Amino acid sequence: MTPDIRIRLLTPADAGALIRLAEVDNLFDEDPAVEPSGPLTYDAATSFLGDPSVLFWLAEANGEMLGFLHCCIQRRRNAGPWAELLLMEMGTHAQWRRLGIGRSMILAMEEWMRHRGIEEVWVPANLYATGFYEKCGFAKDEGEILVKALG
Ligand SMILES: CC(C)(COP(=O)(O)OP(=O)(O)OC[C@H]1O[C@@H](n2cnc3c(N)ncnc32)[C@H](O)[C@@H]1OP(=O)(O)O)[C@@H](O)C(=O)NCCC(=O)NCCS
Numbered sequence: 001m002t003p004d005i006r007i008r009l010l011t012p013a014d015a016g017a018l019i020r021l022a023e024v025d026n027l028f029d030e031d032p033a034v035e036p037s038g039p040l041t042y043d044a045a046t047s048f049l050g051d052p053s054v055l056f057w058l059a060e061a062n063g064e065m066l067g068f069l070h071c072c073i074q075r076r077r078n079a080g081p082w083a084e085l086l087l088m089e090m091g092t093h094a095q096w097r098r099l100g101i102g103r104s105m106i107l108a109m110e111e112w113m114r115h116r117g118i119e120e121v122w123v124p125a126n127l128y129a130t131g132f133y134e135k136c137g138f139a140k141d142e143g144e145i146l147v148k149a150l151g
Contacts, residue, residue, distance in 0.1 A: 006061065015049060022036065057108050069106070082117065084118060084119070085120070085121040085122070087121055123138060
């Protein structure tokens with residue numbers, strides 16, 4: 001673990017950090033050779049971070065972005081906890097993997113959940129990351145995740 005890593009939940013005032021991340025987010029992908037997701041406008045970044053259903057943690061050390069974790073707060077319809085989390089996306093910078101940063105971000109998310117009475121988090125994991133999630137205590141559930149892209 002890097003000594004002075006800091007993990008913080010971003011707010012709309014952090015739009016600049018999200019814009020900088022979008023320029024280099026390929027480095028947080030399974031394959032860093034892909035293209036970054038592309039320029040993000042200030043309005044788009046502010047709107048995203050201001051969405052009450054969005055949780056976005058950034059891990060940094062000495063001003064360098066080392067990892068991010070993006071969750072969506074999903075309201076539940078029935079009795080029990082008021083919501084659960086959907087872990088949409090996370091990544092550790094390719095040069096900083098296997099140093100505990102991913103696990104630290106998961107722990108930051110879990111602390112946030114505990115303080116708000118949320119008991120479950122789901123992740124549609126890619127095969128590359130399944131072992132990581134299992135190390136962090138996630139277990140496979142029955143069923144499959146399907147997706148439909150409107151063409
Ligand atoms: C998956 C990912 C976020 C893990 O981040 P990381 O900072 O390297 O993870 P950590 O160092 O905190 O690892 C925690 C534990 O998981 C293990 N682990 C990490 N990546 C793993 C992987 N790909 N497969 C199996 N185990 C893994 C570590 O060895 C460590 O185990 P230990 O506690 O026994 O030492 C990172 O590899 C990544 O950014 N991948 C590309 C993007 C991606 O796949 N995101 C997930 C999308 S669903």
